[in-house]
Amino acid sequence: MAKFMDVHHSMKGITADQLREAHDADLAIQGEEQVTFEKAWADPESGVVYCLSEAPSAEAVQRIHERAGHKADEIHPVPLMVS
Template sequence: MPEFMDVHTGMNGVTAEGLKQAHDADLAIQDTENVNFKHAWADPETGTVFCLSEAPDAEAVQRVHAAAGHPADTVYEVGIQA
């Protein structure tokens, strides 16, 4: 299954607990779109959050994030890794 990295902006001041809550909200509904959210990272200073997932397509990732209340600004397919 393809992997995706998505980016959220505007989450300035996000805390570890806030990131966990957002990630848990995704995990709770990810099966509805056959998505597997693997990990999330955040930079509280810039308000940028990154999420790594496996999904059928970028739209499925976006639908889960939107349903969880935090749509991504951009979703990138990660086709090549080192």
């Protein structure tokens, strides 16, 4: 398992309800690919959304996002983290 940050660039105008709905669509099927979506942050003005997940691969993250109707534009493994 590894951590991934994926990015969507075309979510201009996204509302809190739409972000919740999109996230819930991921959560509903993520178990089929052993993916866990942890958090997502959105900027409705520029349309960028960042999703943090734990998953076996970037491809697994993308398969869930695609099936949920919102393919990611970038997916990066983020093996390093500080807090």
